[in-house]
Amino acid sequence: MRYIRYASIAIFAIALITIGLANRGAVTLQLVPEELMGVAAVAPSVQLPLFVVIFFSILTGxxxxxxxxxxxxxxxxxEKRRKEQEVDTLRREVTKLKGESRKERDDVLALLEDAG
Structure with missing residues (x-):
């Protein structure tokens, strides 16, 4: 099973490296479309390799x-937390009731019930 996991990681790494090498070309990312650059006071843009954009998009998704x-x-x-609290409360109540029932009966019989 460990070898299957290592093989899967290796295949995934090779695929990522291949995508990175195939998409090395620089692209310009602009925050504002070109049609609105005149209206916006600031039009930030950055040049990045395409594989960085692809990997960042996947990570963001x-x-x-x-x-x-x-x-x-x-x-x-x-709901799970509420049910766990309810189970804990019921366990404490059962333990308390078992303790009360032991007081009324013989100690030997109570020990035998606990063992069985």
Whole structure:
């Protein structure tokens, strides 16, 4: 199983390197479209290799997806936490009730019930 994981990582790394080498050309990223440059007081632009833009876009998409999913699952986490607290409360209550029932019965029988 470990070798399959290493092979997958190697294939993924080779694919990323190939994409990076194939897209080395510089592209200009502009914050404002050319038609609106006259209206905007500032029109920032930057020259980057295309593979940086591609990898940054993929990373940004992954981060947005993770954050979106984290917010979506918030209700599930709250429900899980509530149920865990309820289970803990019920366990304490059962332990307390078992302790009270032992007081009324013989100690030997109580020990046998706990073992079984």
């Amino acid at each position: 992954l981060l947005v997806g993770f954050v979106w999913e984290w917010f979506r699952e918030h209700a599930l986490r709250v």
